[in-house]
Amino acid sequence: MNTVTRPRILVVGAGFAGVGCVRRLERRLAADEADLTLVTPSSYQLYLPLLPQVASGVLTPQSIALSLRRSRKYRTRIIPGGAIGVDLASKVCVIRTITDEIVNEPYDYIVLAPGSITRTFDIPGLTDNAYGMKTLAEAAYIRDHVISQLDLADASQDPQERAARLQFVVVGGGYAGTETAACLQQLTHNAVKRYPRLDPALIRWHLIDIAPKLMPELGDKLGRDAQEILRRRGIEISLGVSIAKAGPEEVTFTDGRVVPTRTLIWTAGVVASPLIGTLGEKTVRGRLEVTPEMSLPGHDGVFALGDAAAVPDLAKKEEGAVCPPTAQHAMRQGKVVADNVIATLRNRPLRPYGHKDLGLVVDLGGRDAVSKPLGVELRGLPALVVARGYHWSALRTNVAKTRVMTNWLLNAVAGDDFVRTGFQARKPAKLKDFEYSDAYLTPEQLRAHVTGAEGQG
Numbered sequence: 001m002n003t004v005t006r007p008r009i010l011v012v013g014a015g016f017a018g019v020g021c022v023r024r025l026e027r028r029l030a031a032d033e034a035d036l037t038l039v040t041p042s043s044y045q046l047y048l049p050l051l052p053q054v055a056s057g058v059l060t061p062q063s064i065a066l067s068l069r070r071s072r073k074y075r076t077r078i079i080p081g082g083a084i085g086v087d088l089a090s091k092v093c094v095i096r097t098i099t100d101e102i103v104n105e106p107y108d109y110i111v112l113a114p115g116s117i118t119r120t121f122d123i124p125g126l127t128d129n130a131y132g133m134k135t136l137a138e139a140a141y142i143r144d145h146v147i148s149q150l151d152l153a154d155a156s157q158d159p160q161e162r163a164a165r166l167q168f169v170v171v172g173g174g175y176a177g178t179e180t181a182a183c184l185q186q187l188t189h190n191a192v193k194r195y196p197r198l199d200p201a202l203i204r205w206h207l208i209d210i211a212p213k214l215m216p217e218l219g220d221k222l223g224r225d226a227q228e229i230l231r232r233r234g235i236e237i238s239l240g241v242s243i244a245k246a247g248p249e250e251v252t253f254t255d256g257r258v259v260p261t262r263t264l265i266w267t268a269g270v271v272a273s274p275l276i277g278t279l280g281e282k283t284v285r286g287r288l289e290v291t292p293e294m295s296l297p298g299h300d301g302v303f304a305l306g307d308a309a310a311v312p313d314l315a316k317k318e319e320g321a322v323c324p325p326t327a328q329h330a331m332r333q334g335k336v337v338a339d340n341v342i343a344t345l346r347n348r349p350l351r352p353y354g355h356k357d358l359g360l361v362v363d364l365g366g367r368d369a370v371s372k373p374l375g376v377e378l379r380g381l382p383a384l385v386v387a388r389g390y391h392w393s394a395l396r397t398n399v400a401k402t403r404v405m406t407n408w409l410l411n412a413v414a415g416d417d418f419v420r421t422g423f424q425a426r427k428p429a430k431l432k433d434f435e436y437s438d439a440y441l442t443p444e445q446l447r448a449h450v451t452g453a454e455g456q457g
């Protein structure tokens with residue numbers, strides 16, 4: 001009998017970082033050199049930067065959900081579920097499968113890439129009344145929700161209800177929030193033409209942020225231009241303002257304004273996945289503190305990257321700088337982590353991660369965009385071509401590229417049909433329902449679970 005066991009490499013999370021790592025491991029390791037396993041709740045990698053375009057109906061949800069089983073060459077075993085705790089001492093990852101069974105998965109090497117969840121604050125009513133923009137289900141839900149507000153306002157005889165249903169609030173002036181507000185405003189702007197009973201002037205979009213500027217990464221001039229574009233389109237921008245209170249039918253801003261609305265979209269930043277908290281290790285603002293090689297000090301064979309980890313940013317001069325949570329970094333880190341896992345396996349030196357930011361692209365819907373590739377400031381059509389060209393080329397598969405391009409062309413030529421699918425209409429729609437942020441074990445529960453399982457084994 002062959003008693004030689006292969007090292008077990010477990011990758012947690014199938015996002016930019018996790019998939020980048022797994023594909024590289026598959027390519028660079030011989031099939032008999034290690035067992036590869038991936039834990040992920042979904043069977044696709046989500047191309048998050050195009051999520052606002054799903055919410056606005058420019059793209060179909062399937063076009064940005066890249067299959068993890070597209071090729072026969074993909075040989076990694078996939079466990080459909082989410083990791084709810086990792087016990088570093090016994091090298092066991094506890095997983096809740098999609099059918100709610102709890103299983104223990106032992107590993108020799110673990111790569112933690114569970115990404116991030118929406119960051120919330122202790123604001124009364126926020127988690128019960130706000131929608132996020134982090135998952136495919138949220139984007140699809142928000143699209144249906146916004147169209148349903150138009151439908152309900154159109155049917156209502158009550159002028160107050162009509163006005164409330166046609167006001168929308170987006171919190172967060174980073175690229176995610178700005179793109180979301182811009183793309184959804186485009187959706188309502190185009191849709192209202194099909195509702196002859198609705199007065200377009202009643203539709204009001206608010207974009208608010210506690211910071212003094214929108215998307216500070218764009219710099220002063222381009223940032224002002226982006227604001228100007230949005231203001232021209234009728235989006236009311238309030239800076240230095242946040243939410244004091246959120247209710248089902250109104251939102252109170254910190255400057256005292258009370259806005260009657262049924263739509264609060266919260267995109268005010270992200271925080272590392274709660275999985276990181278189960279490790280009981282040092283963090284930097286919630287992200288796992290790792291070395292420039294993305295390994296966890298004091299724990300052989302543990303790596304972390306992407307939004308979940310504070311990877312030192314070697315391209316920046318300031319001491320303690322960490323890579324921002326962007327797809328640009330996550331996908332590149334995935335490749336370097338894979339090389340470092342292989343180097344560890346083969347007793348070779350690890351290499352540090354270094355990447356100079358390529359800039360920012362912001363698609364504001366329709367023909368509006370601003371971009372700053374490699375420091376060059378672009379607006380209008382050139383910015384749009386760069387933004388779409390960048391995302392298009394970053395999609396991993398040719399099928400996804402074709403779907404996205406076809407959707408863009410079809411939308412440009414034929415527009416939208418503003419159809420509500422209703423699939424999620426009666427499901428709970430809180431932030432935690434979409435992001436499963438309350439599914440995790442505490443470090444104590446984790447220890448008790450793993451030692452209990454060891455005792456039984």
Ligand SMILES: Cc1cc2nc3c(=O)[nH]c(=O)nc-3n(C[C@H](O)[C@H](O)[C@H](O)COP(=O)(O)OP(=O)(O)OC[C@H]3O[C@@H](n4cnc5c(N)ncnc54)[C@H](O)[C@@H]3O)c2cc1C
Nearest residue numbers: 013015016017048049082083115306307325326327328330
């Ligand atoms: C609306 C929006 C627009 C954005 N636009 C841009 C942009 O233009 N440019 C840019 O560079 N970045 C952009 N970003 C940020 C970028 O998407 C993230 O930085 C990037 O996705 C991080 O990659 P990641 O692999 O760390 O996490 P993710 O891509 O989020 O992947 C994490 C994966 O882990 C899975 N997962 C989560 N928890 C668990 C668990 N417990 N167990 C197992 N699996 C788990 C998730 O389902 C997911 O598949 C945007 C983000 C959003 C939300």
